[in-house]
Amino acid sequence: MSGGVATDSSQAVEVLNPHGAGAALILCEHASNHIPARYDGLGLEAQARSSHAAWDPGARSVALLMSAALDAPVVASCVSRLVYDCNRPPEAEGAIPEISEKFEIPGNRNLSPADREERVATAYRPFCDAVQGVIAGRIAAGRPTILITMHSFTPVYFDQARAVEIGILHDEDARLADAMLANAHLLPHRRIERNEPYGPADGVTHSLKIHGQSHGLANVMLEVRNDLLNTPDDERKMAEELLTLFTPALKALSLEGAGRA
Numbered sequence: 001m002s003g004g005v006a007t008d009s010s011q012a013v014e015v016l017n018p019h020g021a022g023a024a025l026i027l028c029e030h031a032s033n034h035i036p037a038r039y040d041g042l043g044l045e046a047q048a049r050s051s052h053a054a055w056d057p058g059a060r061s062v063a064l065l066m067s068a069a070l071d072a073p074v075v076a077s078c079v080s081r082l083v084y085d086c087n088r089p090p091e092a093e094g095a096i097p098e099i100s101e102k103f104e105i106p107g108n109r110n111l112s113p114a115d116r117e118e119r120v121a122t123a124y125r126p127f128c129d130a131v132q133g134v135i136a137g138r139i140a141a142g143r144p145t146i147l148i149t150m151h152s153f154t155p156v157y158f159d160q161a162r163a164v165e166i167g168i169l170h171d172e173d174a175r176l177a178d179a180m181l182a183n184a185h186l187l188p189h190r191r192i193e194r195n196e197p198y199g200p201a202d203g204v205t206h207s208l209k210i211h212g213q214s215h216g217l218a219n220v221m222l223e224v225r226n227d228l229l230n231t232p233d234d235e236r237k238m239a240e241e242l243l244t245l246f247t248p249a250l251k252a253l254s255l256e257g258a259g260r261a
Contacts, residue, residue, distance in 0.1 A: 058229025
C-alpha cells in the first residue's frame, strides 16, 4: 500500500493534470496522512498516524491511475483528515474529530473558535478553492464535467467485519451511481453495494453536494475496501475494475445528460 504524500507543511492541496480534457474531475479528500509540524502529531502514537483514521490508504494512487486513463484533473488534500476532514463542512463536529473510531485525538480537544478557524484556513478552504478553480476553468472552456470522489475504507470497523468491497455512494443525484451499478454484473467476483459502508445520513456526501450538485454535475463517491489496495498491482487492478464500471456509465449518461460545468 502506497505511503502518505510527503509534503511541506505549507502545502495544503495538490492539483494534478489541471487541464485534463476528459469528462471526469476526481477529488481525493483523504489522500494524505501528513500532519504539519506545528500540530505536534496531534498527540498521536505512530500507529494512529499511519492508520485509516488519518487518511484513506490507496485512494490517491487509484485516483491517479484513473486520472491517467480518463485524462482527468485530480484535486487531492495534502493534510491528514485528523487535522481537518475536507469532506465535512466547518460546522460539522466530525470535521475536526476528537475521536475517530477507537483512536482518541488529543490535539483536537478543547479547540477555541480561533483554533478551529485556523484548521479551516489550513486545509478546507484551500482544498475547496482549488476544486472551484478547476471547475471554473472547465466552465470557461465549455468542457462537460462529471465529478468523482475517491476513498477507501477499513475492512474491520469497531470490531465488525465489512463484506462490501466496492461502495457506490450518492446523495440526491443518483444518475452516475445508478449507471455504474447497472454494470456491477461485469465484476461478478466483487461485492458492490449502493451507499455502503456509508451513506448520506453519515454526512459523507458533503463534497458531492457542494462541488457536484451545486453545479448540476453528475457525481459519485467511490469507496474501496483498503485490504484490496495493499500493493501497486492491487491498486492498478482496482483502478481497472472501477473503470469497468465507470466507462460504460459515462457512455450511457452521455456528456450532455451528465451535466455541464
